[in-house]
Amino acid sequence: MSKRIIVFGGDGFCGWPTALHLSAKGADVMIVDNLSRRRIDAEMGVESLTPIADIGDRLAAWKRVSGRDIDFVNLDLATDYEQLTVLLAQERPDTVVHFAEQRAAPYSMRTATNKRYTVDNNISGTHNLLAALVEVGLDTHVVHLGTMGVYGYDGDGLELPEGYLDVTVHDDAGKAYPRSILYPTQPGSIYHLTKSMDQLLFQFYARNDQLRITDLHQGIVWGTQTEETRLDPALINRFDYDGDYGTVLNRFLMQAAVGHPLTVHGTGGQTRAFINIQDTVRCIAIAVENPPPAGERVRILNQVAETHRVRDLAALVAEITGAEIALVDNPRKEAVENTLRVSNATFRSLGLNPILLRDQLLVETLEIVDRYKDRYDPSHIPATALWTSDNRPGIVKPAKISDAA
Amino acid sequence: MSKRIIVFGGDGFCGWPTALHLSAKGADVMIVDNLSRRRIDAEMGVESLTPIADIGDRLAAWKRVSGRDIDFVNLDLATDYEQLTVLLAQERPDTVVHFAEQRAAPYSMRTATNKRYTVDNNISGTHNLLAALVEVGLDTHVVHLGTMGVYGYDGDGLELPEGYLDVTVHDDAGKAYPRSILYPTQPGSIYHLTKSMDQLLFQFYARNDQLRITDLHQGIVWGTQTEETRLDPALINRFDYDGDYGTVLNRFLMQAAVGHPLTVHGTGGQTRAFINIQDTVRCIAIAVENPPPAGERVRILNQVAETHRVRDLAALVAEITGAEIALVDNPRKEAVENTLRVSNATFRSLGLNPILLRDQLLVETLEIVDRYKDRYDPSHIPATALWTSDNRPGIVKPAKISDAA
Numbered sequence: 001m002s003k004r005i006i007v008f009g010g011d012g013f014c015g016w017p018t019a020l021h022l023s024a025k026g027a028d029v030m031i032v033d034n035l036s037r038r039r040i041d042a043e044m045g046v047e048s049l050t051p052i053a054d055i056g057d058r059l060a061a062w063k064r065v066s067g068r069d070i071d072f073v074n075l076d077l078a079t080d081y082e083q084l085t086v087l088l089a090q091e092r093p094d095t096v097v098h099f100a101e102q103r104a105a106p107y108s109m110r111t112a113t114n115k116r117y118t119v120d121n122n123i124s125g126t127h128n129l130l131a132a133l134v135e136v137g138l139d140t141h142v143v144h145l146g147t148m149g150v151y152g153y154d155g156d157g158l159e160l161p162e163g164y165l166d167v168t169v170h171d172d173a174g175k176a177y178p179r180s181i182l183y184p185t186q187p188g189s190i191y192h193l194t195k196s197m198d199q200l201l202f203q204f205y206a207r208n209d210q211l212r213i214t215d216l217h218q219g220i221v222w223g224t225q226t227e228e229t230r231l232d233p234a235l236i237n238r239f240d241y242d243g244d245y246g247t248v249l250n251r252f253l254m255q256a257a258v259g260h261p262l263t264v265h266g267t268g269g270q271t272r273a274f275i276n277i278q279d280t281v282r283c284i285a286i287a288v289e290n291p292p293p294a295g296e297r298v299r300i301l302n303q304v305a306e307t308h309r310v311r312d313l314a315a316l317v318a319e320i321t322g323a324e325i326a327l328v329d330n331p332r333k334e335a336v337e338n339t340l341r342v343s344n345a346t347f348r349s350l351g352l353n354p355i356l357l358r359d360q361l362l363v364e365t366l367e368i369v370d371r372y373k374d375r376y377d378p379s380h381i382p383a384t385a386l387w388t389s390d391n392r393p394g395i396v397k398p399a400k401i402s403d404a405a
Numbered sequence: 406m407s408k409r410i411i412v413f414g415g416d417g418f419c420g421w422p423t424a425l426h427l428s429a430k431g432a433d434v435m436i437v438d439n440l441s442r443r444r445i446d447a448e449m450g451v452e453s454l455t456p457i458a459d460i461g462d463r464l465a466a467w468k469r470v471s472g473r474d475i476d477f478v479n480l481d482l483a484t485d486y487e488q489l490t491v492l493l494a495q496e497r498p499d500t501v502v503h504f505a506e507q508r509a510a511p512y513s514m515r516t517a518t519n520k521r522y523t524v525d526n527n528i529s530g531t532h533n534l535l536a537a538l539v540e541v542g543l544d545t546h547v548v549h550l551g552t553m554g555v556y557g558y559d560g561d562g563l564e565l566p567e568g569y570l571d572v573t574v575h576d577d578a579g580k581a582y583p584r585s586i587l588y589p590t591q592p593g594s595i596y597h598l599t600k601s602m603d604q605l606l607f608q609f610y611a612r613n614d615q616l617r618i619t620d621l622h623q624g625i626v627w628g629t630q631t632e633e634t635r636l637d638p639a640l641i642n643r644f645d646y647d648g649d650y651g652t653v654l655n656r657f658l659m660q661a662a663v664g665h666p667l668t669v670h671g672t673g674g675q676t677r678a679f680i681n682i683q684d685t686v687r688c689i690a691i692a693v694e695n696p697p698p699a700g701e702r703v704r705i706l707n708q709v710a711e712t713h714r715v716r717d718l719a720a721l722v723a724e725i726t727g728a729e730i731a732l733v734d735n736p737r738k739e740a741v742e743n744t745l746r747v748s749n750a751t752f753r754s755l756g757l758n759p760i761l762l763r764d765q766l767l768v769e770t771l772e773i774v775d776r777y778k779d780r781y782d783p784s785h786i787p788a789t790a791l792w793t794s795d796n797r798p799g800i801v802k803p804a805k806i807s808d809a810a
Contacts, residue, residue, distance in 0.1 A: 081521065112540040116486065119532045120525075123602075127524045135517040137794075158576050167572035167584070171563050179572070184586040185605065186612075193609045197528070197602045200590065204598045207591075208738055208792060333613055387613060389542075 001025040003288065006091060008077055008129065009099030010070075011055055012037045013238040013245075014145060014221065014280050018097060020228035020235065021281035022288065023068050030091060031055075033100065034076040036121075037238075040107070046242045046380045049254065049372045050224060053234040061234035077125040084128060088136045095288050096133075098144045100125050101194065105149070106244040106331070106385035108191035114385075115190045122194035123201075130205040139212070141291035142202075143284060146217040148273045148304060148342065150196045152186025153334060159341040163215065163300020188334050189387070202298045210294040214287045218280065219273030219304035219342075222249040223361065224368055226278045237277065239368065241376060243331075243383030243394065248310060249274065251381075252317040253362060257369040260381055261326035262318060263394050268311025268327065269337030273304035276355040286350045301346045305354030313357075320359055321366065329392035331383050406430040408693065411496060413482055413534065414504030415475075416460055417442045418643045418650075419550060419626065419685050423502060425633035425640065426686035427693065428473050435496060436460075438505065439481040441526075442643075445512070451647045451785045454659065454777045455629060458639040466639035482530040489533060493541045500693050501538075503549045505530050506603075510554070510594035511736070511790035512649040519790075520595045527599035528606075535610040544617070546696035547607075548689060551622040553678045553709060553747065555601045557591025558739065564746040568620065568705020593739055594792070607703045615699040619692045623685065624678030624709035624747075627654040628766065629773055631683045642682065644773065646781060648736075648788030648799065653715060654679065656786075657722040658767060662774040665786055666731035667723060668799050673716025673732065674742030678709035681760040691755045706751045710759035718762075725764055726771065734797035736788050 001022065010019040010031030023029040035055065041047050053061065059070050075083050077100045101122040102108060108118040126144070133140050151160050165183045168176045182203060185196035198215070205211045229237045240246045241254035252262045275283075283303045292299040314325050330336075344352075355361065383394040406427065415424040415436030428434040440460065446452050458466065464475050480488050482505045506527040507513060513523040531549070538545050556565050570588045573581045587608060590601035603620070610616045634642045645651045646659035657667045680688075688708045697704040719730050735741075749757075760766065788799040 081517075085517075112486075112490075112536045115536050116529075116533065119606075120529055123528050124521075124525055128521065131517045131520050156582065158574065158582070165574060167574050167586075169563065169570060169572050177561065177563070179589075181572075181586075181589040184584075184589070187605070187609060188613075190609070193605060196605050200592070200598060200601050200605070201524075204592060204595070208593075 001027045001289065003094040004028045004091065005095045005097060005288065006030045006032055006093045007097045007099065008032045009101065011035055012099055013240065014277070015099040017226040017229050017237050017277060018281045018284050019070060020062060021226060021285060023062065023070050024066060024228050025285055030071040030073065032073045032075050032077070032087070034074060044242065044244065046377060047375065049239040049241050049369065049375055050236045051372070051375070052236070052238060057234050061232040065231040077128055078121045081128050081132065085132045085136055088132055088138060092138060093140050095141045095143060096129065097284060097288070098126065098129060098142060103191065104245045105189035105191040106383055109189050109387050110244070110385040118190050119194055123197055126198045126201050130201060130211060133211060134205070134209045139294060142211060142213045143287045144198065144202065144213065144215045146198065146215045147192055147195045148217050148219050148302065149189070149192035150185045150187055150199065150217060151183055152188060153270065153338045153340065154186055157339055159343055160302065162302050162343055162346055163217065163298070206298045212291050212294050214292060214299045214301065216283065216287060216301050216303040219275045220247050220249070221275055221277050221280055222247060223277040223365055226281050242380035244385055248272070249313055250365070252314055253365050254369050254376065255381065256317050256321035256323035257366055257373050258376055260378065261324040261396050262314045263326055263328045263382065263396060264311055264314050265328060265332065265383070265394050266330035266336050268309065268314055270310045270334060271307055271338050271340040272310065273307045273340060273342050274357065275303060275305045276361070279305055279352065279354050283347055283352060286347060286352065290350060302342050302344045303347065304342050304344050306356055307340045307342060308357065317362065320362060326396040328394040328396055331386050331391050331394050333387035333391060406432045406690070406694065408499040409433045409496065410500045410502060410693065411435045411437055411498045412502045412504065413437050414506065416440055417504055418645065419682070420504040422631040422634050422642050422682060423686045423689050424475060425467060426631060426690060428467065428475050429471060429633050430690055435476040435478065437478045437480050437482070437492070439479060449647065449649065451782060452780065454644040454646050454774065454780055455641045456777070456780065457641070457643060462639050466637040470636040482533055483526045486533050486537065490537045490541055493537055493543060497543060498545050500546045500548060501534065502689060502693070503531065503534060503547060506599065508596065509650045510596040511788055513596035514594050514792050515649070515790040523595050524599055528602055531603045531606055535606060535616060538616060539610065539614045544699060546693070547616060547618045548692050549603065549607065549618065549620045551603065551620045552597055552600045553622050553624050553707065554594070554597035555590045555592055555604065555622060556588055557593060558675065558743045558745065559591055562744055564748055565707065567707050567748055567751055568622065568703070611703045617696050617699050619697065619704045619706065621688065621692060621706055621708040624680045625652050625654070626680055626682050626685055627652060628682040628770055631686050647785035649790055653677070654718055655770070657719055658770050659774050659781065660786060661722050661726035661728035662771055662778050663781055665783065666729040666801050667719045668731055668733045668787065668801060669716055669719045670733060670737065670788070670799050671735035671741055673714065673719055675715045675739065676712055676743050676745040677715065678712045678745060678747050679762065680708060680710045681766070684710055684757065684759050688752055688757060691752060691757065695755060707747050707749045708752065709747050709749050711761055712745045712747060713762065722767065725767060731801040733799040733801055736791050736796050736799050738792035738796060
């Protein structure tokens with residue numbers, strides 16, 4: 001891959017392994033990040049279970065093991081617009097990969113301050129990037145990390161298409177007209193809402209300015225390491241286990257490793273889509289290599305491998321580890337139970353053969369957790385960000401543990 | 406009307422007459438505005454054709470003619486969040502009317518700075534209002550000024566419904582499922598885009614927090630004065646004639662009054678929806694009096710009286726005034742010709758009997774223009790904000806005037 005690529009948000013959980021993977025494939029990679037994920041760690045008083053090296057040490061380690069340079073620029077995409085235009089004019093990237101958004105649904109719902117930060121940061125960041133590409137006059141391909149959450153989880157049994165829904169509308173006389181529309185979104189948190197709003201920004205700039213944009217609606221990521229992050233301890237990826245940033249399967253594995261009951265929200269009847277972090281980076285490389293033509297509508301792909309019901313995931317982890325399961329209050333406002341079927345036809349047609357959940361891979365993740373478990377803080381295990389004042393935190397109450405066990 | 410109402414953006418073209426009308430109907434009205442419309446006048450080096458009194462003089466005049474107080478608070482909805490929550494907690498309004506957005510499509514397309522201001526200001530403002538109502542815990546009805554432009558003008562001949570579109574989707578086996586979805590938006594400018602994004606904010610807060618929200622998709626406003634603004638010279642409403650903030654019919658009337666050719670963009674084949682400013686204020690009063698129940702989806706009404714093709718409007722004004730018509734370059738990227746049919750069933754069912762374009766009302770507006778025409782600056786007549794670098798400003802070239810004449 002001989003492309004010049006800027007990875008915005010390249011210091012985060014998906015951004016960092018993506019930057020390494022694109023570099024390993026031969027791309028000329030620059031990371032642009034304001035290190036906000038580290039700042040939020042400090043704000044929340046929590047750290048990645050895995051020890052994360054300084055960005056300079058990360059990049060030095062990559063140079064050491066790969067012989068390749070990745071440049072780094074500390075810039076806030078949501079606020080540093082002038083610097084952004086100067087950078088884009090200098091670098092003239094073939095592709096920008098845009099991860100530079102606050103990405104935790106619980107964090108986005110915690111307080112009015114967090115809601116406002118998530119909206120202001122994510123919308124201004126995405127819009128600044130699009131406006132700057134037009135102002136500088138570049139034909140850069142924008143690859144954006146969306147989320148399955150834009151579709152909502154209202155589960156009517158129909159397969160979720162890739163971004164666009166074929167519908168029929170009728171005129172007054174009953175005549176039918178076919179339409180292909182942007183899937184009507186039902187985001188379930190402020191975070192997911194910002195990705196729905198991003199879709200409208202992309203639609204506009206693709207249409208008005210012929211920007212070439214790929215939006216990847218990703219499932220919930222599990223796992224930590226990729227081929228590249230395994231190469232050196234200073235390259236290790238984040239492992240978030242806390243109630244805000246930890247993703248559900250990783251949280252279960254962590255809870256099992258430290259002897260905490262697996263905290264299942266409500267009945268655990270929520271069905272969600274999943275993907276391994278190794279496939280995240282593969283999918284992004286595939287997207288980078290397949291830009292849509294200028295003037296085409298936004299290309300939307302579902303970046304998912306499989307779907308699972310949350311209580312089934314808990315049962316699987318319990319079976320492997322002997323952990324207890326605790327049904328706890330659901331801090332989120334969401335459907336108690338839902339079904340989910342998702343098309344991932346495009347990535348499969350482009351050669352993705354996704355990693356599926358298997359005991360062995362869970363064991364590998366458990367080993368990582370076990371290695372670093374002395375770093376965990378039990379106070380951060382429960383999910384405490386509430387969607388409304390009627391919700392209750394997902395805290396284990398002794399009676400409920402025994403009920404479920 | 407015994408309600409306590411805050412009008413955000415109550416110093417603007419629609420906000421000011423709305424505040425007076427609601428006050429005249431007995432409501433306890435407060436205006437909250439950062440006076441940004443006056444700041445943008447200064448930035449653009451242009452003024453309302455009608456002389457606009459200071460906000461203090463406006464309110465003193467209203468007290469003089471009506472005996473009623475309207476309070477004023479200078480606050481920026483997009484940035485002054487803490488003051489906003491304090492204000493809402495003190496005032497506990499029954500209704501907030503939200504006009505506090507940058508509202509000119511051409512201004513929003515002029516430069517990257519203007520694009521960014523429009524997105525940042527409009528999205529942060531709307532979201533701050535919603536987040537603050539939830540944080541303070543109020544059951545306030547939010548009445549928001551949307552725009553017909555969220556629907557787009559792609560003109561497939563079907564009547565535009567009020568916010569929601571009935572569609573049919575089919576499963577793999579061909580079974581049909583009916584759905585009522587938020588109309589798939591096709592905004593044609595950054596300004597219109599922000600109103601499409603607002604819709605997603607409203608959808609989320611109505612669903613997650615049971616906020617009661619009415620979104621009014623308004624057509625292009627024409628006219629200047631209302632029953633209340635006519636009562637004193639210091640109450641006079643804005644008349645914007647410039648290429649950014651002037652609306653099309655008002656611009657034609659102004660051009661006719663000063664002997665400038667009527668500048669028709671492209672073929673003038675654009676069909677748009679229109680409403681008189683007097684009906685704007687009536688519609689908002691009707692919306693205020695009819696809040697949706699908490700827990701209901703956002704109530705979306707089309708606030709329009711009729712539709713016209715732009716070249717037909719120009720012909721009507723030319724017929725009355727003897728003005729020439731000039732077909733000029735279209736600075737906008739839009740369909741050359743479109744049809745438009747719009748439902749306004751709800752406002753009609755609630756008693757609106759809209760004012761329709763008639764010669765007599767145009768003459769009234771012409772008289773206002775004639776009275777203040779010594780205040781106009783001819784350099785601001787052309788529409789010069791370009792949608793893309795391929796567009797050209799709507800400037801009259803001598804050859805084209807004679808072609809069209």
